Amino acid sequence: MDQAEAIKRQLVEMRQGAGLNKEGLHFAPDAPLCIAFMIPRYWNSRKREECIKQSIRRWLRKIDNERLRRALEVAYNLDEDHSEKYLKLRRESYAKSIPCDPKTVERDEDKAISILSTWLAKEPTPVLPGRKFRISRTGAKVPLWVIRMYKLIAIILALFLAIYIGAATGTFYVVPAAP
Numbered sequence: 733m734d735q736a737e738a739i740k741r742q743l744v745e746m747r748q749g750a751g752l753n754k755e756g757l758h759f760a761p762d763a764p765l766c767i768a769f770m771i772p773r774y775w776n777s778r779k780r781e782e783c784i785k786q787s788i789r790r791w792l793r794k795i796d797n798e799r800l801r802r803a804l805e806v807a808y809n810l811d812e813d814h815s816e817k818y819l820k821l822r823r824e825s826y827a828k829s830i831p832c833d834p835k836t837v838e839r840d841e842d843k844a845i846s847i848l849s850t851w852l853a854k855e856p857t858p859v860l861p862g863r864k865f866r867i868s869r870t871g872a873k874v875p876l877w878v879i880r881m882y883k884l885i886a887i888i889l890a891l892f893l894a895i896y897i898g899a900a901t902g903t904f905y906v907v908p909a910a911p
Contacts, residue, residue, distance in 0.1 A: 736853035738764035743788075743845045750817055751809030752788065757781045768852040770873065791848055800847070802826070803840035 742764050746752065759766050759780045761773040769787045771780050789810065795801040806814045806826040814825040820834075827834040 734853070735764060735768070736849045739768055739852050740845055740849035743849060744842075746788075747804075747807040747841065747845075748819055751807065751819070751822075752785050753809045753815070757784070759784060765852070788848075791851065794851075795844055795847060797844075799830075800840050800844040803837050804844040804848075806837070807841045 746757065758777050759771075761771075761775075761780070765784050765787075766773075766780055769784060771783050775783070788808065792801055792804060792808075792810070795804070802811070803826065805811045806822050807819060809815055809822065811822075811826075813829070814822045816822045816825055823834040823837045827837050
């Protein structure tokens with residue numbers, strides 16, 4: 733099974749029941765969505781769950797087709813107007829608000845899930861066991877070489893600052909060599 737199909741299967745399972753509002757969505761560190769969102773393996777289950785929920789909300793906003801996006805928001809229980817406990821009730825409520833059949837809403841959900849799964853499968857995934865990216869506080873993927881470059885620049889600047897202060901004050905601290 734390829735990665736897009738594994739992601740699609742997991743996205744379909746997540747819409748069942750109370751959707752993303754239910755507690756206890758447990759994701760293993762090697763789950764397809766954890767790999768697609770590059771979630772660190774050492775995070776606990778609750779932190780992984782919150783990261784996946786936020787990431788799915790962010791990716792849903794990228795779907796251009798309003799009808800598909802709204803259908804999937806209702807399926808994941810992210811819409812306040814249709815926040816029923818069960819998926820079938822949410823679909824029926826949404827189908828009544830726009831004049832259509834609940835089966836059409838389900839087909840729209842499936843199309844939106846297919847779009848999301850192909851997008852997530854195309855995103856760069858980490859090469860296990862190492863990662864090429866680090867997730868910043870804002871959720872952006874920062875390449876590790878950039879982080880290493882900034883650390884090296886900070887070390888070089890600190891070294892030049894120490895030499896400049898030593899030259900300005902006339903005091904250099906020399907560590908004697910071992911005999």
